[in-house]
Amino acid sequence: MASVTFDGAQRWYPGAEAPAVPGLDLLVEDGEVVALLGPAGSGKSTVLRMLAGLEEVSRGAVLVGDRDVTTVAAREREVAVVFQNYALHPHLSVADNVGYALELVGVPEDERRSRVEEAAGLLGLTDLLDRLPEALSGGQRQRVALGRAVVRRPQVLCLDEPLSNLDPGARARALDDLPGLLARVGVTTLVATRDPAEAAALAHRVVELRDGRVQP
Numbered sequence: 141m142a143s144v145t146f147d148g149a150q151r152w153y154p155g156a157e158a159p160a161v162p163g164l165d166l167l168v169e170d171g172e173v174v175a176l177l178g179p180a181g182s183g184k185s186t187v188l189r190m191l192a193g194l195e196e197v198s199r200g201a202v203l204v205g206d207r208d209v210t211t212v213a214a215r216e217r218e219v220a221v222v223f224q225n226y227a228l229h230p231h232l233s234v235a236d237n238v239g240y241a242l243e244l245v246g247v248p249e250d251e252r253r254s255r256v257e258e259a260a261g262l263l264g265l266t267d268l269l270d271r272l273p274e275a276l277s278g279g280q281r282q283r284v285a286l287g288r289a290v291v292r293r294p295q296v297l298c299l300d301e302p303l304s305n306l307d308p309g310a311r312a313r314a315l316d317d318l319p320g321l322l323a324r325v326g327v328t329t330l331v332a333t334r335d336p337a338e339a340a341a342l343a344h345r346v347v348e349l350r351d352g353r354v355q356p
């Protein structure tokens with residue numbers, strides 16, 4: 141686990157008239173859950189993507205702990221992202237979905253199995269490990285996506301609109317469950333959302349963004 145520091149971090153998309161994020165200064169403490177709250181286009185995803193290394197930082201710096209990761213490749217940042225659509229592999233079981241990232245980096249099968257079981261226990265997926273994604277509810281799919289992120293033991297977790305794909309019932313249940321799950325995972329987390337109630341329910345602290353700027 142580690143803190144996250146944005147030090148004047150700017151993202152100016154090529155060809156755009158103005159930067160999407162003019163210069164972000166933000167410290168997220170080790171183990172803290174911070175919500176980035178703002179309307180569509182306020183820069184939430186851009187901030188997460190700069191942190192994860194999926195978007196170039198035009199000026200300024202991004203640090204994970206004491207490490208300046210501004211120009212470090214995404215796969216070497218130890219920042220995991222759960223995307224809005226969960227992006228599960230439809231032909232792989234829950235266990236294989238969760239373990240896939242470990243297989244890619246050559247973690248041996250025994251260790252892979254024990255880490256998948258540990259993540260599954262943490263997220264209430266133990267009884268679902270043999271299922272395919274199509275046989276899961278929206279909320280369960282979301283937990284698989286979370287499992288896939290935490291199994292790598294990242295320093296930082298980014299959740300981009302984690303509840304927007306769920307129907308109202310599943311969303312209400314996830315709003316109840318997710319804070320406890322995040323507490324158990326215990327990792328520094330940034331959550332992007334447009335919904336103030338969601339931000340307040342999930343995060344220790346809410347940071348409001350407008351036009352890429354933190355609101356006072």
Ligand SMILES: Nc1ncnc2c1ncn2[C@@H]1O[C@H](COP(=O)(O)OP(=O)(O)OP(=O)(O)O)[C@@H](O)[C@H]1O
Pocket residue numbers: 153154156160178179180181182183184185186187332334
């Ligand atoms: N690849 C891109 N190229 C050019 N402009 C972009 C690109 N991605 C985002 N933008 C612009 O940057 C600004 C911030 O977008 P961003 O997606 O970060 O906002 P957001 O708050 O995450 O929105 P949403 O809630 O709709 O996901 C917007 O004006 C958007 O149009």
